[in-house]
Structure formats: structure tokens, C-alpha cells
Amino acid sequence: MQTINKQPPGPECLVLAKASANQVGFVWPPPGQGCSDDVRARLVAEQHGLCAYCQQRIKATGDKMKIEHVRPRSVKPYDEEMYDWSNLLGVCLGQTLQAGKVVDHCDAAKGAQLLNHHPANSSHGIEDRFVYRRMPPNGSPPPYPGVWIHGVTTEAAADVTVLRLNAEPLVRNRHRAVDQLRRRLAKANKSQATRLLTSTRAAATNPNGGELPPFARLLREEAEKRLRQRS
DSSP states (O other), X not given: OOOOOOOTTOOHHHHHHHHTHHHHOOOSSOSSTTHHHHHHHHHHHHTTTBOTTTOOBOOSSSSSOEEEESSOTTSTTGXXXXXXXXXXXXXXXXXXXXXXEEEEOTHHHHTTOOXXXXXXXXXXXXXXXXXXXXXXXXXXXXXXXXXXXXXXXXXXXXXXXXXXXXXXXXHHHHHHHHHHHHHHHHTSOHHHHHHHHHHHHHHTTOOTTSOOOTTHHHHHHHXXXXXXXXX
């Protein structure tokens, strides 16, 4: 995860839906033609095309993402936050095939459970409490090449478990992203490598309104670490 800078108040249709909830009740999808499409598009743009939990690619069009209620709308009193922009995130479908079996992660694993950390709450210190390591959190030797997420605190570790952020497909995909950078560096001379790391850091930090690369935070931190080693 990485901190998401949300831009309230969200699409106007959500504001109107909340204003009329006393008459028609809280229902999902929100009433209003095209409201769900507007919400999806706004979330994907706000998150620069990445799942709020695992940082894999999401798309607003087609069946490529879901609208996530951080505080579950199926649990009272959180149903009354159904239209609150601060409670909505864009997430991946949360199901990946691994050896012919469906592996749940992100919202598909979370369900109606509550999280201790909200990716869009800057006070929660996402970058400090969730860190990347080349070994599993239990300290055992890695069973395959991968990058695992460790929760620095007990609460953060619990969120990693609830979201299944160390499901094997995610661990392997994070490794592939870093390994691709490593392979490109191996073919570059010193000046080329510096330019590659600088451009990787920039692309994973400031998308100028466009998309971030999948696993942007991981790539940014990897590039920054290698640049420090070269200085």
C-alpha cells in the first residue's frame, strides 16, 4: 500500500444520494444514471490506476476493478457512510489464479472485516508501518523468489493478514517488477544505470495526472535505495 491523496467531496451524484437517503434509504449502487461509472472513473484517476491495497493495475472500464467500502456498508453504523467519498477506494477484483486455484486477496479476502489502517488517511503512516522484505514475515527461508509485505506494528501485521497481501501471486508479481528493473540495470553502463534509476523513481512518484506503474511504491523505494548506494 501507499498513501492515497483523496480529493473530496467526490462525484456530485454521491452528494445528492446522501442528501436524499432519508427519503429513499441507503442503497448500493448509488441511485442516478451513470453514478457508479463516475465513481469508478474518479477513483481510478485519483489512485493513478493502481489498486488501493496491492498496487496492481486497475481500469475504470470493463470488469477490471471494484468499488471498495473501507468501512463495510453491510455493517451498522457504517452503512450510513455508504456515499462518503472518504470511505471509497478503487480496488482490483481480488482473485488471481495460482496453479489452477483461485487465490483471494485485497477486498475479496477482507469482506466485511474492519482494517486498522486506511490508505487515504495520511495520519496512519502507511509507508512507515508497511515495509517490503525479501523474506516472509515469519522469518522462515523464502519458498520462492518474492517480495513480502511486513507490518511493523501488530495492527499493521493484522491488516496484511486480513487483506492477504502476501498471497503467493502478489509476492511473485512484486518480485517480477523489481527483477525486471534489476535485469535492465545489469545491461546498462554507469551513466545509463543512473538515468534509468532516476527515471524509474520519477515515474513511480509523479505521474503528472496519468498512471503510476504497478507496484509504484516498491519500484520507487528500490530505485532510491540503489541511487543512494551509487552516491
